[in-house]
Amino acid sequence: MVISSLADSLVRSVESVGDRVSETFFEPVIRLGVTGLARSGKTVFITSLVANLLDRGRMTGLVAQQEGRITASYLQPQPDDTVPRFDFESHLSALTGPTPHWPESTRAVSELRLSFKVQPAGLLSGLQGPRTLHLDIVDYPGEWLLDLALLDKSYEDWSRGTLEHISNRPQAEAFLANARAADPTAPHDEPQAQDLARSFTEYLNTAREAGFYDCTPGRFLLPGDLAGSPVLTFAPLPVTETSRRRSLHREMERRYEAYKAQVVKPFFRDHFARIDRQIVLVDALGAIHKGPQTVEDMRRAMADILSAFRPGRNAWLNKLLLGKRVERILFAATKADHLHHLQHPRLTAIIEALTREARDRASFAGAETAALSLASLRTTTEEMRSHNGVELPCVRGTLQDSGKQAAFYPGDLPEDPAHLLGPARNGAEGWLGEDYGYMAFAPAHLTLNPGDGPPHIRLDRAAQFLIGDRL
Ligand SMILES: Nc1nc2c(ncn2[C@@H]2O[C@H](COP(=O)(O)OP(=O)(O)O)[C@@H](O)[C@H]2O)c(=O)[nH]1
Ligand SMILES: [Mg+2]
Numbered sequence: 025m026v027i028s029s030l031a032d033s034l035v036r037s038v039e040s041v042g043d044r045v046s047e048t049f050f051e052p053v054i055r056l057g058v059t060g061l062a063r064s065g066k067t068v069f070i071t072s073l074v075a076n077l078l079d080r081g082r083m084t085g086l087v088a089q090q091e092g093r094i095t096a097s098y099l100q101p102q103p104d105d106t107v108p109r110f111d112f113e114s115h116l117s118a119l120t121g122p123t124p125h126w127p128e129s130t131r132a133v134s135e136l137r138l139s140f141k142v143q144p145a146g147l148l149s150g151l152q153g154p155r156t157l158h159l160d161i162v163d164y165p166g167e168w169l170l171d172l173a174l175l176d177k178s179y180e181d182w183s184r185g186t187l188e189h190i191s192n193r194p195q196a197e198a199f200l201a202n203a204r205a206a207d208p209t210a211p212h213d214e215p216q217a218q219d220l221a222r223s224f225t226e227y228l229n230t231a232r233e234a235g236f237y238d239c240t241p242g243r244f245l246l247p248g249d250l251a252g253s254p255v256l257t258f259a260p261l262p263v264t265e266t267s268r269r270r271s272l273h274r275e276m277e278r279r280y281e282a283y284k285a286q287v288v289k290p291f292f293r294d295h296f297a298r299i300d301r302q303i304v305l306v307d308a309l310g311a312i313h314k315g316p317q318t319v320e321d322m323r324r325a326m327a328d329i330l331s332a333f334r335p336g337r338n339a340w341l342n343k344l345l346l347g348k349r350v351e352r353i354l355f356a357a358t359k360a361d362h363l364h365h366l367q368h369p370r371l372t373a374i375i376e377a378l379t380r381e382a383r384d385r386a387s388f389a390g391a392e393t394a395a396l397s398l399a400s401l402r403t404t405t406e407e408m409r410s411h412n413g414v415e416l417p418c419v420r421g422t423l424q425d426s427g428k429q430a431a432f433y434p435g436d437l438p439e440d441p442a443h444l445l446g447p448a449r450n451g452a453e454g455w456l457g458e459d460y461g462y463m464a465f466a467p468a469h470l471t472l473n474p475g476d477g478p479p480h481i482r483l484d485r486a487a488q489f490l491i492g493d494r495l
Contacts, residue, residue, distance in 0.1 A: 053103075053158040054494055055298050057350075059166045060305030061237055061325065062245070065358035065400055066163050067127050069305060071115040072400040073487065074099075074138055074161070076477030083477070085484030088142060088495035095154050096141040102160065103137065107295075110136035110163055119401055120478055124467035132248040133164040133295055142495050157494060164295055166304070167242035169332045170325065171288045174241065175340055179277035183260035189238070195230040199223040199259070208261045208273035217257055217275065224259035235311070235318035237325035243287050255283045289340070296332065297344050301352045301490045304330070308357040308374055309434070312444065313462035316455060320448035323378050330382030334389055352392045354489050355379040360481050361399035362434055362462065364406050364417030368481075370437040371397040377441035394489050399481035403465040407431060424464035435460040 058066050076083050078097055083089045102109055111134070115127040138161065141154040174182060187203065190196040202223045206216065228239045239245060243256060250256050258279040267273035304326075311322045331337050333350055357375040360368055376383075376395040383393045404419035409431055418431045435458045438444060447456065470478060 051156045051158060052494070053160055054491055055160045055162060055300045056490060057296070057299035057302040058161060058163050058305070059169065059302065059329075060358075061166045061307070061322070061329075062232070063129070063310070064166070064305040064307045066165075066305055067115055067130055068119070069303070069356075069358065069400040069483075070110055070136070070161055070163055071112060071119060071127065072478050072480055073483060074112055074136065075116055075120075076480060076483055077138055077140075077159075077487065079472075079475050079477040081473065081476035082480065083484040083487065085482070086488050086495070087492050088145070089484075091145065093143040093145060093149075094140055094495065095143055098139055100137045100139050100158070102135045104135055107162075108132065108134045110134040110161065112136055119467050120470050120472070124469060126467065130163070131165075131246045133162065133168075133291070135163070136161045140495065159491060162295055162299065164291070165242060165246055166325075166329050167240065167245060168288075168291055169242075169296070169329045170238070170240045171242045172292065172332045172338060172341065173328065174280075174284055174288060175338060179280045180263055182280065183263055186260040187262060190227070190231075193227075193231060193236070195234055195236075196227045199227040203259065203261055206261060206272060208263045208276070209267040209271050212270055212272050212275040217259075217272065220259040220261070220276075221257040225256075235314045235321065237321050238328070241283060241287075243283070250287065254279050255287055258283070292341060293344060297341075297348065299350055301354075302333070302350050303354045303356055303486065303490060304379070305356050305358045306375055306378065307359060308371065308378060309359055309362050309460075310462060312374075312437075312460045313434075316444075316448040316452040319378075319444060320451070323445065323448065326379055327382050330379065330385070333382070333391065334385045336389075349389065350391050352394075352490060353383075354486060355383065355393065355395040356486060357395075357397040359399060360397040361402045361404045361421075362419060362432070362465070363397075363437075364419055365481075366417045367434075367437050368397050370439060370441075373439075374437065374441045374444060377445055396482055396485060396489075398483055398486055400483060401467055402479040402481055403468050404432075409433070421463075421465035422468060424466045427466070430463070432461065432463045434462065 058070055060066050080086070080089045080094065088094050099112070118125050118127040138159045140157045140159070142157055143149060143154050144152050177185070187200070191200065202220055206220060225244050228244050232239045232245060243250060247256055258276045261273060261276055263273050306322070306326065311318045332341070333353060336342055355375055357371050360371060363371060372395060375397060379395060383395070404421035407418050407420055408415045409418045410416070416433045418433045420429060420431045422428070423430050472478065
């Protein structure tokens with residue numbers, strides 16, 4: 025059972041503190057990055073993955089598990105003392121406790137170390153004892169990868185591009201009026217700077233809620249402990265020529281540069297550059313429900329996010345990586361428990377098409393890529409229901425809002441993903457045929473058998489792709 029093995033793993037983690045230092049030198053470590061845009065399902069994914077790697081009854085798709093070679097797995101103190109620990113225990117008890125609920129959203133990077141004792145496979149299996157492998161899982165917001173593009177841009181370029189890009193967005197009206205009213209050549213005035221930054225941040229948040237994904241600088245949305253500091257107190261301004269020292273323009277520029285140097289670069293240096301394997305989570309169903317514009321916007325954001333994995337694109341990053349590559353990247357459509365399994369291949373085809381460009385680039389750069397659809401936590405059961413004489417493949421679960429049970433048919437995803445992505449690319453206002461529904465389900469009450477983690481869909485296949493070759 026999850027709870028007992030949790031207690032057990034905590035005891036073990038205390039025992040093992042003493043020999044941590046020697047371990048790190050001789051025992052291999054895989055750093056797994058978990059990213060995706062806000063609400064794509066990162067926290068739930070890591071929580072369920074770890075729970076299912078501790079109690080592996082539902083992980084038959086993980087070959088080492090199938091072969092009975094994983095003799096133990098346990099949580100350990102993570103190696104990076106300055107990174108917050110991923111709060112696995114609280115998140116798991118939210119999902120699997122007596123009143124199951126979704127964990128609260130997190131706002132920053134966090135990390136967790138899970139270690140395995142594994143019996144070697146093949147010829148060596150009888151000769152060697154078990155070896156130890158550490159899996160460091162790093163959770164970070166996908167929005168932070170979008171900031172990579174800022175490194176190439178001066179404040180003027182960024183301002184011009186941003187103002188142009190958002191000029192037609194109703195969410196940006198208030199900020200744009202503010203920015204137009206400001207005189208960038210006038211002396212810097214802190215209340216005015218704060219006012220501009222505030223209305224720009226408000227724009228970013230409302231745009232994000234309206235379904236736009238291209239909302240950078242990323243840390244404006246998830247400020248964490250930087251909230252209110254000067255590195256987050258700037259905004260794009262209509263600047264034409266260089267202004268005098270101490271002008272609003274020059275101070276905004278200085279802060280923009282500080283954001284790049286003190287927020288963007290440290291993230292890439294301390295976290296991104298050390299990743300060996302990566303999973304990118306995508307809430308494709310949520311975007312499809314919102315409509316073609318959201319789908320297109322998400323496709324672009326994915327392409328931008330993934331260009332970080334394309335070495336050579338950015339000179340600074342290239343130098344930092346020194347030839348190190350992410351070896352494997354998995355693109356996963358999350359929350360597949362909203363669909364009957366008959367529709368899963370179509371969802372997978374959509375995620376493949378959505379990330380196509382990015383996947384091609386990554387594989388040119390030597391990273392192995394794959395796409396699949398998964399549910400980190402399965403909240404539904406499947407059933408067929410007849411409606412006007414047609415049998416519809418539905419899912420049934422507990423509705424998040426009312427707590428009532430309901431059967432749900434989200435609509436028929438097209439066999440050819442181009443039927444969705446084409447109209448999205450061409451700027452269609454709505455889907456031609458049908459609308460795609462979306463229902464928020466609450467996590468189901470669970471009674472887990474000993475040795476089983478929480479129910480999921482294809483989490484084991486994801487784990488096999490990401491770490492299976494090293495077990
Ligand atoms: N039905 C279902 N919903 C999920 C699943 N994973 C995430 N969700 C939903 O998506 C929300 C955001 O997930 P979370 O992991 O917090 O996203 P994050 O912001 O990327 O960390 C959750 O609160 C759930 O409502 C899943 O496997 N199944
Ligand atoms: Mg999260």
